[in-house]
Amino acid sequence: MLKGFSTELQRILVILAISSVIGFFSDHYSLWMLIGCAGYIVWMLWQMRRLNQWLLRQETDHPPEASGIWGQIFDNIYYLQRNQRAEKDNLQAVIKRIQEISSALKDGLVILDARGHLDFWNPAAHRMLALNTKDQGQSVINFIRHPKFVSYFEEGNYEEPLELPSPRFPSKHLQFQITTFGKRERLIVVRDVTQLHNLEKMRQDFVANVSHELRTPLTVINGYVETLADNNTTPSWNKPLQQMLQQAKRMSLLINDLLVLSKLETTEAGHNHKPINIELLLTVVKSEAEVLSKDKAQELTLACENTTKPLLFSGNEKELHSAFSNLVTNAIKYTPDNGVVNVRFWQDQKHFYVAVSDNGPGIEAQHLPRLTERFYRVDASRNSGTGGTGLGLAIVKHVLMRHDAELKITSEVGKGSTFLCVFQLPH
Numbered sequence: 104m105l106k107g108f109s110t111e112l113q114r115i116l117v118i119l120a121i122s123s124v125i126g127f128f129s130d131h132y133s134l135w136m137l138i139g140c141a142g143y144i145v146w147m148l149w150q151m152r153r154l155n156q157w158l159l160r161q162e163t164d165h166p167p168e169a170s171g172i173w174g175q176i177f178d179n180i181y182y183l184q185r186n187q188r189a190e191k192d193n194l195q196a197v198i199k200r201i202q203e204i205s206s207a208l209k210d211g212l213v214i215l216d217a218r219g220h221l222d223f224w225n226p227a228a229h230r231m232l233a234l235n236t237k238d239q240g241q242s243v244i245n246f247i248r249h250p251k252f253v254s255y256f257e258e259g260n261y262e263e264p265l266e267l268p269s270p271r272f273p274s275k276h277l278q279f280q281i282t283t284f285g286k287r288e289r290l291i292v293v294r295d296v297t298q299l300h301n302l303e304k305m306r307q308d309f310v311a312n313v314s315h316e317l318r319t320p321l322t323v324i325n326g327y328v329e330t331l332a333d334n335n336t337t338p339s340w341n342k343p344l345q346q347m348l349q350q351a352k353r354m355s356l357l358i359n360d361l362l363v364l365s366k367l368e369t370t371e372a373g374h375n376h377k378p379i380n381i382e383l384l385l386t387v388v389k390s391e392a393e394v395l396s397k398d399k400a401q402e403l404t405l406a407c408e409n410t411t412k413p414l415l416f417s418g419n420e421k422e423l424h425s426a427f428s429n430l431v432t433n434a435i436k437y438t439p440d441n442g443v444v445n446v447r448f449w450q451d452q453k454h455f456y457v458a459v460s461d462n463g464p465g466i467e468a469q470h471l472p473r474l475t476e477r478f479y480r481v482d483a484s485r486n487s488g489t490g491g492t493g494l495g496l497a498i499v500k501h502v503l504m505r506h507d508a509e510l511k512i513t514s515e516v517g518k519g520s521t522f523l524c525v526f527q528l529p530h
């Protein structure tokens with residue numbers, strides 16, 4: 104740039120020198136100086152015109168030849184343009200690659216702007232949701248109208264995905280997972296989970312059918328074994344008959360729990376909901392459990408705190424009764440004789456809580472996350488005597504989930520455990 108600038112200065116000096124020499128000899132000094140300046144200005148304007156024409160042509164050819172500052176300006180603009188073109192080509196290649204990748208994806212991708220309007224989608228999303236080019240800029244809720252999707256979309260809590268029947272083909276099941284990015288834009292990943300859904304349905308139906316079919320023969324076996332045990336006169340048969348009776352009862356308990364669980368899985372949540380007086384329900388659970396706790400000389404207490412008027416919570420009474428009862432029975436079952444089991448109920452502005460604590464053996468931390476899995480037991484040998492089915496906490500978890508509540512388990516080995524149910528109060 105400096106070189107061009109000094110050439111330009113030299114050019115001005117030469118023009119001024121020539122003008123002044125001619126002006127000096129022709130006695131029209133000022134006129135020739137003016138002509139020299141005007142000539143320089145005209146030359147400048149001509150260079151500007153060349154630049155403008157070259158820019159307007161928008162061609163990739165080389166810039167016009169020029170010397171001095173103009174030559175440098177032409178060259179610099181030319182290099183800038185070349186760099187920009189290379190960057191643009193790079194960006195276009197990246198965009199093309201992303202488009203190819205998104206087209207190859209089996210999962211649907213939908214990008215929404217900050218208002219939740221359709222911005223971009225890949226071919227899989229077009230197939231699954233029937234989105235067309237003319238739908239660009241429309242709200243996504245116009246295309247996925249299911250009430251569950253609308254509330255999932257508007258609530259903004261996208262930690263868990265949502266599963267729904269496909270809005271286009273009701274026999275298909277889709278999973279929607281939303282992620283927010285950039286300036287409140289959202290990305291929806293749509294996955295076809297029909298196969299998984301059907302497998303899960305098959306599993307649920309299988310468990311429900313098998314449990315149902317086993318119930319009647321087992322009742323018959325139970326009845327005969329009981330009669331045989333009552334009328335047995337052969338002492339050597341006493342032990343086998345008692346064991347048969349015990350195992351048949353265990354199987355009945357197991358089948359009952361399996362049926363309860365499959366009913367919880369297969370029926371729509373919100374079924375049979377009515378206002379329930381939670382304190383009253385806990386009092387009933389406590390009085391039912393007292394027989395068990397007295398047998399083990401345990402102290403069983405119920406404390407309801409901070410309640411000015413009884414709390415009426417809309418829920419399924421049978422389900423909640425079974426959940427609280429499972430927690431209290433477990434506490435009594437796993438706490439040794441003379442132990443203490445406390446049931447507490449309290450509320451704050453947004454939640455109400457039911458806690459069942461005991462001073463039993465406690466549970467090691469590594470087992471806590473798995474306790475609510477079906478048939479998960481901390482120590483099968485230790486539990487075999489308690490007559491449990493391994494399904495109690497799975498039932499509790501399902502019941503709480505159906506009431507939008509959460510189960511939190513804390514425990515310390517040697518000190519005891521607390522099972523806390525956190526319910527949301529209606530707004």
Ligand code: ADP
Nearest residue numbers: 433434437480481486491492493494495496497
């Ligand atoms: P189970 O029918 O075996 O009681 P649950 O699903 O109710 O099945 O409980 C799962 C496991 O959690 C139990 O086998 C037991 O090991 C452990 N557990 C549950 N409640 C308690 C408790 N209050 N104290 C110690 N361990 C417990």
